[in-house]
Amino acid sequence: MEKTAGKKKEVPGRRLVDLVLSWSIKDVRNEDLYKNQVRQIPLKFSTTTEYMNSFTYPLIEETHADLLSSISTLHLAPSCEILSFKQTKDFKPPKDIFYLVTLKSVSGLQKNGGYEPMIGDIIALTNVRPKFKDLDRPNRPFLVAFVQRVKDDNILTILASKPILAEERENKKRETLYAICLINMTTNIRIWRALNSQLEGKNLDIIGKVLQPNSAVRNHSLL
Structure with missing residues (x-):
């Protein structure tokens, strides 16, 4: 990557x-x-x-x-769609799992009643709008991240608990990922x-x- x-x-x-x-x-x-x-x-x-x-x-x-x-109350939490993500130069597992994440535009999030992450947030990263039990599935283990930096409202630097494993579908398009607000x-x-x-x-x-x-x-x- x-x-x-x-x-x-x-x-x-x-x-x-x-x-x-x-x-x-x-x-x-x-x-x-x-x-x-x-x-x-x-x-x-x-x-x-x-x-x-x-x-x-x-x-x-x-x-x-x-x-x-x-x-x-996770099913009620606001979320935002992740358009792309890539490792930063500081990506050094198992501790320093840093990613640069790009979200959908802020205007789009606001229109859809979505959530705009802020510095200091703990967010869950998932490919579904989860209920409580969906956060730790066999093919999608519990994955959370700390929002370290926010740039231009939609570019984040995050520290993740584990490497992000995003599967590609048959048409080669990556599955949709979401950031779900947990706490600040x-x-x-x-x-x-x-x-x-x-x-x-x-x-x-x-x-x-x-x-x-x-x-x-x-x-x-x-x-």
Whole structure:
């Protein structure tokens, strides 16, 4: 398959995105997938690392719950037709499965009540307008992607969970593929990056002071 050139752009919140793309349809349907990993957030923290880590699994569980909810009503989700796709120069399986995707024109999508993907979306890629059970068929395994970039409203750079396998029909025309809207991860990615950032200087000092026992009493005594 032809590869297209372009400057590589890092995927924000890559570890969280990779985790979401790694979930099988069985994982998504499992309401208790992270039940034993989410613990009650304590009232006191001994370190900034403990503070940050205490919110990580609740965020993952919330992302999982959002995805489960959207897939449960998948037959109602808006979609858009994919006209073409090709690997980018950064296509390096098994992790960096990047494609440049061209959609039908935005005007056409709007007229048909379709969906225009946005940066941060998780979309399902399928050759049918699926119901819940259609997302993981023997000849069409569960395939989702993260929308990394949008150009000119209808050209996307996506990171897929698996290589796209589009069959050609007898007349040599590729089967029609659709992008189905699932969730948008922009807000969750921002939170994830904040929780996993390397804090330095005054920011780290402020958090450290807030986490100290009786910090409120100490601050009050200075007023």
